Amino acid sequence: MSRHSPIFTLLLALSTVALVLTLVMYSQISFEAAVRGLKIWWEVVFPSTLPFIVLSEILMGLGVVHFVGVLLEPLMRPLFNVPGTGGFVLAMGFSSGYPVAAKLTTRLRQQGNLSQAEGERLVSFTTTGDPLFVMGAVAIGFFHSEQMGIVLAVTHYLSAVIMGLVYRFHAPFAAVSKPLEKTNLPLPLRALQAMHRARIRDGRPFGKLMGDAVQSALNTLFMIGGFIIVFSVLIQLFTAIHLTQMISTLLAIFLGPLGFPPAFSKAIIAGLFEVTLGAQAASVVPDSVSMVWKAAIASAVLSWGGLSVHAQVASILSETDIRVAPYFIARALHAFLAAILTFFFWNPLVHVSTWFLDKSVPVFVPTPSGIPETSWWETITFSGALAAGVAVLLFAISLLARCLQSGKTR
Template sequence: MARRSHFLTLFVALFSIGLVIALVSNPQTSFQAALRGLNIWWEVVFPATLPFIVLSEILMGFGVVHFVGVLLEPLMRPLFNVPGTGGFILTMGFASGYPVTAKLTTSLRESGNITRAEGERLVSFVTTGDPLFVIGAVAVGFFHNEQLGFILAATHYVSALLLGIMYRFHAPRDLSTKPISKNKLPLLLRALQAMHRARLNDGRAFGRLMGDAVHSALQTLLMIGGFLIVFSVILQLLSTLNITQFLSAVITVLLSPFDLPPQFAKALISGIFEVTLGAQATSEVPGQVSLMWKAAIASAVISWGGLSVHAQVASILANTDIRVAPYLLARFIHAIMAAIMTLIFWGPLTRMTEGIAASKPVFQVYDQPRMLHAWSDSLSHNGLTATLIFIVLIIISLLLYRQASRPTR
């Protein structure tokens, strides 16, 4: 173990020294890559993510998480082996995208609402791309095909839910939170009582709660921006040093049995590091390649998320005892599942979406130079998505609760 630790230290040191040398040797290339990462953060990530982090912090302070936890306990516990509060993370994660779920899971763990194993299960399957990115940026912006967006979204989110059911068996011997005790009060009233108690226990005035939420959101987003810039520079330097070309050649050999063009190797290499670049490279594969294979690769790239996102998640989870290894394994499994589902259900999903007419592209938010437009668009699209997901989860949970409450004969 000690010898491997020494080798790891030596490898990281040599890799860091090599990056510094490459950075100094290619200042203009590094500057342009950093500027590109900064633009993505400022024009896309910052306005699209800040409202959700701030609002989620406020909702947690007001006890809404406990309200949702009581309502969704009949659904989340048997399906995913996490407490009902995980339904709040599921809703916000599916609506707002990759890094938000890690932040919310960390908050739940720090407050003692979930155990380590439950946090690992939760962050492993709720870390997904947001619908605005999957349908707008990838399908409409890169592939110019809105119909494809619904196919990608279906395979992406359904495979995430299947992954959650699979991960319910993760760490079965570890501690779990106690199920919410039942009493004679109606479910909704018990949820309101839980929210009121949580609000009293928090005790912060609205002004302080708002200030803490904005401060926490800005800290998280600054960290995310730093990772975006660093990985943008690293990916560009690896391309300049022809390292990505070497890796592409290796992946080309692995893809040869499937009779896929070498351009897919470039897309996979880009997607390993950064999800947006990987999806864009997939859309640029020559037109003679079947759209089904392009969609499968794009679905895998979106579900993987990229090392840039993983580094952000690992940095956020470092504040708790939640391990990153289960999360990384889940991302790999999710990518494989999403790609396979796209290939298997391509025909039925295509026929289902044939009647969907092309509408105004929602990708325009990713091309907006003004933060105010991106802010309002992200709130309207993602807020509607979160509301719809929450309503569906509440209906299913109430049905399950009603079924479980019926007296046995």
């Protein structure tokens, strides 16, 4: 059914009216859910995400992103078929979590540093959860296991990199951004030259640049907060009218004959809407279910991200011509690949993580602590250090690739 069809419009209107009536009937539940979503946004998302978006905007205005782009061009173009500036998005996306990568991709597209197809490739594999959430809230907070954190982190980020390698073949005949000019200047000097040119083209005084960065970050975060609150209410309403229970029962009927544990149907439905609820539901599955299944479902939920995150990304990308459909397909493929990698690497990661953390500790011994309490400053410090570490690693690999390429051409 086409979205331009009158029937589609009628169904959409009826669904909205039904949702409003449900909202009125369960007003107390809706209010509590809204407050809970607002608390999550204000205490966690806002303070930890605002500095990264502001600093990213400033770095783009100062031309630092172009400096990074020139240095990472020998790595990002051959591997992921995106310009070197995509390395900046990769470092920030992996360390800061969704939807920071979508915001940075949008800005690069608006500045003309990415083509449409390159933007679709980039946002499809750089939109991930941040390590503090994956290893702290999910692994330690829900599963009470530090070893689980290593398993989830490796499968989540490794599958994201593999998705980038796969998506390099997305839209192979589409237009690409302008490649680097071939000059005799050393790569660092070319990077400095690109940074200076970008700063001159921008032309804004630093005060104006700072104000625009803060304004853009606030607009983005208010949009993110709105989606968090709305989906928090929707999830509670669907639970109140037993819609999620009905869907999970139907899902269990279909997945049961395929050998899939029926107990995970609730976790899948919860994770379809919101990543935190899905990961938590996977952790409370009865102990009779194998731990590897729990890890696989949790990894898939983390890689999928939830419709709440997808709505945020779609809203951000709507400012450009970057299509959302490739991103949705990539999220589904990312979830499937992460689950497969969990089964494949389970035994090696379990042994390595047990040896790494403590040789005398049994596998997946429960930790006494709950969700780690981290301040916004600790979150920023950790994510900033991780982003710098990822950037340094990418620089080193890019320099190595550049040296190997130069050696072959001689």
